[in-house]
Amino acid sequence: MGKPDTLEHIKKINEIRLRMEEYNAGLIEHFEFFLNDPSKDNIVKVYEFMQDPVASSSNNTYRHIRLIHRVAEIVVKELSIGYIPLTNGTHTCKEAIDRFRMTVFMLRRHEFMSEESDMELIADAESYVISQGISPVAIHDIIADDACFGDAARAVSYWMDVLDKAGKKTDALLLGRMI
Amino acid sequence: MEHRVACCYLTHDHPEIIGETLKGALPSLSANGIDVFVYDDSADDATKAVIEDLIGNGYLDLHYVDAHKAVHGDHKMLLILQGYGLPEGYDYIWPVKDRIFFDGACIDRLRKAVDGGYDVIQIADESQRWDISVSVDKDEYTDIAEFYLKYVMIATDWEGTVRKRLTMLDPIDWERYEREYGIGIDCSFIQPMSLFARLAEVDSPRIKIVNYERDERTIVGSQGQSWRNVMYETWLDKWITYNFRLPAVYDPYKLEAIRSQTGLYELFGSPGMMMEYHDQGLFTMAVYEKYLRVWPMVTDIPQDVLCLIAEGRKKEAKERMLGDLENAFKEHDYMRVYRIRTTNFWLKEYMDDELYEALGVSCIIFRKQMLEKGACHIFDGASSLEEFRKRFRGLSDPAGSGSSQEER
Known part of the structure; x- marks a missing residue:
């Protein structure tokens, strides 16, 4: 028979694991409900669910949960000031996560590509951000926290220009103020 | 074996290393019906002599290919992928650098994967995987983006990427690949770039992972560190x-x-x-x-x-x-x-x-x-x-x- 404190610890770990799994299933359910009915009320429900004490452990343990948390954080901010959310048009967690990953990549694409033949790819990235209606809130948050820019201010400035040239002057101004 | 595999070794001025590698590799490869082609562009004939010696000792599945027309390492790989020096009838091409060989059960597993007719077979050791942010809980992929995320790193090594010619190599327009992906230029990551570019063009490709145990892969000699002089240009x-x-x-x-x-x-x-x-x-x-x-x-x-x-x-x-x-x-x-x-x-x-x-x-x-x-x-x-x-x-x-x- 093991030491009582060791057995107690193993029991505790098992309980945490089960609670995390329960939390993960609940989060996915709430988030997919929001994706299919993207109202402010529904993202608030997701956000409230994310206040569960086990959320942080789950965030640190499961990569897909970390990504859902991250997307939800951005969406909450977008909806709070009336922007169409990053996840618009997605219906599953995988689709939403892929949209997020794609946006992160598109925001970086202009770096490292300088040859003539790359210009089309850069134009595609700019067109993606404009045509998908990626909000200045998402652009700012992703540049600041996800896209791993060495020089975030420079990147923000680049995207301000892109928004401005696309006629989205208010979005460009808002992005500039968020630096 | 239903399909024929050409294992293509790339070598340059390493007669002792390729000799030792082949002595280790040939028994398992021959037993599984895999033929070996050595692409050599060495400055002298020492490598050719080693190969001829092995052929003379009964390794009739071994062939020497004069690759002096290659202008650099990536070009030699390009020649192999284009089928240069290969007789008719090979269904799969497996390029390998000259100091690596796999043996034992790993080659048996590779042969079974070849029999399965997969478009790509990737030999990999998951226990050595450095990036653990992905889970590798399966050995077959049909989602090429998922395969890319998990295996592009492994495909950079010229060791274990085996491709079906009919779907993955022969239809490639290499001139276009050079224009669009820089393939053929020195240090252009020819293996992973041509692999993933082509996968995106194939209808419903099937990919198989063949895992090997640590003792089933041997590195002959020690790998040099000359790449360190160009590591920033190469990797960044x-x-x-x-x-x-x-x-x-x-x-x-x-x-x-x-x-x-x-x-x-x-x-x-x-x-x-x-x-x-x-x-x-x-x-x-x-x-x-x-x-x-x-x-x-x-x-x-x-x-x-x-x-x-x-x-x-x-x-x-x-x-x-x-x-x-x-x-x-x-x-x-x-x-x-x-x-x-x-x-x-x-x-x-x-x-x-x-x-x-x-x-x-x-x-x-x-x-x-x-x-x-x-x-x-x-x-x-x-x-x-x-x-x-x-x-x-x-x-x-x-x-x-x-x-x-x-x-x-």
């Missing part, structure tokens, strides 16, 4: 640019895939290794500043730590990493704990053996479970190094036999 300029150019289907995963390679211990994933580079004059403030905006994208090492290393302030960099390790425990960010422990072997200078080993053992378990299940609970709840130490003592001595250090 070309690797990123070439991945960015791959077809759009991979876009969501490109940043993670790029990092899975650049974050390797021997590239830019380890503060200890960066300190070595600094000592060798390879990682200086000039280099740090030149790639200032790239570092956060290619490595998990905090920017301020990289700066301290580039300045030669090793002690401060180490203390900063130790602080980061404590913080990772405090924040229950055990992936960070894993990364710090496995990339900083100098930690043992700052820890007693018991703690260093306990962390090491736990990280091995952590890696295994993360790769297999996508989660691991071995560190759960520990909020500091000391708490982890006490926990580990309890777990390694569940029966309470009194063998903990305090009791001893």
